[in-house]
Amino acid sequence: MTELRFQWKKQRVPYDIFYELTPRCTFDCKMCYVHLTREQMGERKELSTEEWLRIVDRSVKEGMLYCVLTGGECMLHEGFWQIYERILSYGVVLAVNTNAYALTDEDIARFAANPPGGIRITLYGASEEAYERLTGRRAFGRVVENIKKLKAAGLIPKLAATLTPWNMSDFPAMMVLARELGLRLGYTFHLTAANKDTGRQFEDYRGTPEEIARWELAGWKAVGRVPFQNEPITELPARMPDDPNSVRLTCEAGRGSYTVHWDGRFSPCLNIPTELRLQDMSYEEAWEAAGKMVERLPIPVECQSCRLRPVCANCALTRQDQNDPQHCDPYRCAVTVARWNAGLITLHPKHVNDAPTEEDDPEEMVHQG
Ligand code: SF4
Ligand code: SF4
Numbered sequence: 309m310t311e312l313r314f315q316w317k318k319q320r321v322p323y324d325i326f327y328e329l330t331p332r333c334t335f336d337c338k339m340c341y342v343h344l345t346r347e348q349m350g351e352r353k354e355l356s357t358e359e360w361l362r363i364v365d366r367s368v369k370e371g372m373l374y375c376v377l378t379g380g381e382c383m384l385h386e387g388f389w390q391i392y393e394r395i396l397s398y399g400v401v402l403a404v405n406t407n408a409y410a411l412t413d414e415d416i417a418r419f420a421a422n423p424p425g426g427i428r429i430t431l432y433g434a435s436e437e438a439y440e441r442l443t444g445r446r447a448f449g450r451v452v453e454n455i456k457k458l459k460a461a462g463l464i465p466k467l468a469a470t471l472t473p474w475n476m477s478d479f480p481a482m483m484v485l486a487r488e489l490g491l492r493l494g495y496t497f498h499l500t501a502a503n504k505d506t507g508r509q510f511e512d513y514r515g516t517p518e519e520i521a522r523w524e525l526a527g528w529k530a531v532g533r534v535p536f537q538n539e540p541i542t543e544l545p546a547r548m549p550d551d552p553n554s555v556r557l558t559c560e561a562g563r564g565s566y567t568v569h570w571d572g573r574f575s576p577c578l579n580i581p582t583e584l585r586l587q588d589m590s591y592e593e594a595w596e597a598a599g600k601m602v603e604r605l606p607i608p609v610e611c612q613s614c615r616l617r618p619v620c621a622n623c624a625l626t627r628q629d630q631n632d633p634q635h636c637d638p639y640r641c642a643v644t645v646a647r648w649n650a651g652l653i654t655l656h657p658k659h660v661n662d663a664p665t666e667e668d669d670p671e672e673m674v675h676q677g
Contacts, residue, residue, distance in 0.1 A: 357387025535651025
């Protein structure tokens with residue numbers, strides 16, 4: 309599979325596609341990079357169901373094999389079920405991202421009758437208090453109840469946790485809860501900088517490197533995971549400076565993957581700001597421009613020679629300070645160093661001297677939404 313993905317990427321077959329159906333949501337998370345209220349959306353309109361169905365048909369024609377429906381809360385889009393069914397009718401492996409708060413029994417029955425490849429549920433805490441602090445709703449009980457209903461209907465959701473200063477201290481209990489539910493929990497402390505129109509500032513919702521490492525370690529210990537025995541470091545160890553793999557993105561963005569945003573913007577990846585719009589150009593032009601966009605994106609100079617890059621959870625693009633794109637954000641390096649020193653990451657022997665290559669599997673993405 310890795311070899312196939314490598315070939316598709318090399319030939320620029322867009323096989324792994326994200327549709328961000330809406331920025332609206334049933335929650336109002338303090339760290340959300342995308343959520344907008346109707347008022348914040350202003351004059352901008354969501355793509356209609358008909359427009360989405362045409363996009364689906366085109367994506368399949370061009371090579372879509374995997375698709376993620378995301379948001380906001382993607383199930384709030386009026387055409388959600390039509391879009392869902394059209395994608396599945398093509399045999400595409402479909403994943404649905406949801407916070408599971410507003411799932412009804414009817415929704416669950418519909419999922420069970422025509423199951424997706426995966427349902428990813430973001431867990432925002434292990435208590436009503438943490439949910440309220442972060443999402444604005446005491447939704448914990450209802451979310452867990454819906455997870456159990458999905459399981460009872462024969463669906464195996466995958467849990468994902470986004471950890472922020474408002475819910476980090478719940479992380480050990482979240483790890484235990486996932487184990488009790490018999491479900492896998494992916495998690496991330498790596499937060500995406502919010503879109504400008506949300507009014508949120510990255511600096512306002514990130515934890516300190518020390519508290520991140522402390523709570524992640526506590527989470528590991530809560531389920532008996534043993535940290536790695538790393539030699540502590542105080543600065544980043546350098547690697548071979550002229551390795552050709554170190555100067556470009558190794559992920560699928562713009563080569564095997566793209567995102568269509570709720571208002572028709574088209575980008576190589578959810579995290580790459582874009583002005584390309586499907587309303588203004590053809591699909592071919594958008595895909596061509598997305599590829600060029602990725603080729604031009606610089607990898608921060610520090611990352612090019614950093615030996616911890618294969619285990620650094622930061623995407624090359626979110627490392628960049630918008631005002632100084634040649635350099636990575638020292639905060640993100642400090643998180644990686646703190647996680648290394650706590651034994652939460654370590655280098656695979658194949659990465660000790662080498663840069664990540666095109667064949668390496670991209671890191672699994674945990675949706676912040
Ligand atoms: S962001 Fe990560 S890869 Fe880049 S220099 Fe810092 S620790 Fe290394
Ligand atoms: S993080 Fe997810 S659940 Fe929270 S407001 Fe954003 S889209 Fe909604």
